[in-house]
Amino acid sequence: MDYFSEHYVTLILTAVYVGGCLYIGWHFKKKANQGVEGYYVAKREIPGWVISLAFFSTSASTNTYIGQAGKSFEYGLSWAWMGLIWTVFCIISWQLLGPKMRFQTARLKSFTIPDYFHLRYKSNLAKSIRVLSAVIILFATLWYMIGIAKGCAHVLTSVLDIPYEYGAFAIIAITCAYTIWGGMYSVLWTDAVQGIIMFGVAILMLAIPFMYVGGVDNLMETIRSTDHLTKSGEPIKSGLVAFGELVSFLYILGIGLSVGMKQISEPKNLIRFYSVDNARSMRFAMIWTPVFLGISLVCVMGLGALVHGMxxxxxxxxxxxxxxxxxxxxxxxxxxxxxxxxxxxxxxxxGMSSLASVIIIIGTAFVKDIWHVAKPMSESKIVPRTKWFMVIYCVIVYAMTLYPMAGIVELTAFAGAVFAASFFPAIFGGLYLKWGTDLGALTSMIAGMLVNIVWRFAFRFEYEPLKDIHEIIPAFLISMLTYITVSLFSKKRMPDERHLEVVFGKTV
Structure with missing residues (x-):
């Protein structure tokens, strides 16, 4: 009773929110189970405002609201530059990729990112590209999901005194349940609700340190002359407000690129473009998604630095x-x-908005893009098997969340770097370059994946001068150069003109 009297408001509000998510999942259960197109891409009938909020909420995950916000406690207000980098990539994603991806995937009848590669490049190597990209998704999302679950579990421990392992289980189990029930319908509609909540909470959290200390002037004066120490034991002094004093801009740029570029390469974001109902909705989302994301990032990216005042x-x-x-x-x-x-x-x-998006992506990647390719199955079996694999993967994620390999920011940044270097060249080339080839796509994926892993584990943390050069920088450059070079030298492998007309036909 003492516990409930202390936490009853938080428990009731959280229960109402969780109950709403579960209701949405159950509500769309019947509609989602009418076939692969319904379960995987919501029959491409979701309005633009829902897609816009869903893209924002899944982009600004626990990584942002807990990991990135907290990181500025160590690095100061300079960390807020991350928000600008992310917003720029959000604009690029919607302006450069959104309309063309919606158009091409509808014409090709693509339901996943890996099967887009298969259908776009159309050759004897296209199937290998599809399977490889699905394997990359399974590998990279594991890191990402662990980071999200870790962040939510920490908050439950701090605020509600719930043990870490119970908090991690709750967030994963609840999200898995409503995602399995309603497929992409429940993912997008719950994401939209979550986006509204997250937008308001970003503004509210920014206000907390100012209210606690007693106004803007008091708080800024407190953090400008703090007697707190850095991680290495040196006095922070004015480092919280002085640009680049506590962290190099090169490191900010590296993390910013690795996480920001997920918006132009990560399947959980790109799949949003598949479900937009029409061109008018697409135009709405192109304008408003960067607004929702940008305002929220301004509020949370420097939050940790302000907490020094508390x-x-x-x-x-x-x-x-x-x-x-x-x-x-x-x-x-x-x-x-x-x-x-x-x-x-x-x-x-x-946390749940990003977890739900990732859970359905890994289910579709394994069942439709690996299992179905290796051993074709009837459409009636695809959705049930997708659900079962989602459950299995969530159990694996929970087990690994109990023993996380790194902090939230590093976990999600590494996942973003893998996606950006492995997928963006093949996606951009597929959408814009008729001369892009299957061999260019395959080799760029391999190069991006290998350089990420090798740079991170063999160079970056082994040599002091390289520690601030995030793996995304060499991996992306080498991957993009590989795609262009190999495609130019293998032009004979281009799909025939008839297929390219289907892919690049006039956009309506």
Whole structure:
């Protein structure tokens, strides 16, 4: 009873939110199970405002609201530049990729990113590209899902005193349930609801440090002359407000590119373009998605730096060594049940929106793009088997979340780097370059994947001068160069003119 009286507001608000997500999943259960197109891409009938909010909410996940927000506790307000980088890539994604991807995937009857590669490049290598891209999805999303579940579990521990392992189980199990029930319908509609909540929570969280300290002037003066220490034990002094004093711009750029470029290469974002109902909806989303994302990022990217104004020296010494705990600490320190309840619901929304999107992507990748390719199955078996694999994968993610390999930011940034270097050249070439070939796509994927892994584990953390050069930079450059060079030298492998007319026919 003591526990409930202390946390009842947060528990009730969180329960209402979770119940709403489960209801949406159950509501769309029948509609989603009418075939592969319904379950995988919601029959391409989702309105633009839903797609816009869904893209925003899945882009700004726990990585943003907990991991990135907390990281500025260590790196200061300079970290807010990350928000600008992400917003630029959101604009690029919707302006450069969205309309063409919606058009081409509808003409090719593509339901997944891997089968887009197969149908677009159409050759004896296209099947191999499809399977390889599905394997890359399974590999990279594992890191990403662990980071998201880790962040949500930390918040539940800080605010509700729920043990880490129980919190991780709850977030994964709930999201898995409504995703399995309603497929892409429930993913997109719950994401839209989550986007509305997240937008409001971003503004609310930004206000908390100012309210706690007593206004803008008081807070800025406090963090400008703090006596807190850096992770290495040096005085921070004015580092929280001085650009580049606590972190190099090269590191900000690397992390910003790796996470921001997910918006132009990650399947969970790109699949949104498949489901838009018409060109008018696409135009709405092209304008408003960067607005939703940009405003939210401005609010949360520098939040950790402001939390220094709420922390004592002893508390700051603990938080600087585990910045994933900063947002939970802020809510606990502010000690307002109603505000904590709203924010926990918003942080749950941030995690669940991305988890749901990833869960369905890994299910479709394994069943339709690996299993179905290796051993073709009837359409009636594809959706049930997709559901079963989603459950199995979630169990694996939960087990690994109990022993995470790194912090939230590094986990999700590495996943983003793998997607950007492995997929973007093949996607951009498929959409814009008629002379792009299957061999160019295949070799660029392999190059992007290998350079990411080799640079991270053999160079970046082994040599001090390279530690701020994120793997996305060499991996993306080499992958893009590989695609262009190999495609130019293998022009004979281009699909025939008739197929290219289907792919690049006049956009309506």
């Amino acid at each position: 922390a004592s020296t002893e508390e700051a010494n603990l938080l600087i060594n585990d910045t994933d705990e900063v947002v939970g600490f802020m809510l606990d320190k502010f000690d307002n049940k109603f505000v904590s309840g709203i924010c926990v619901a918003g942080l749950f929304a941030a």
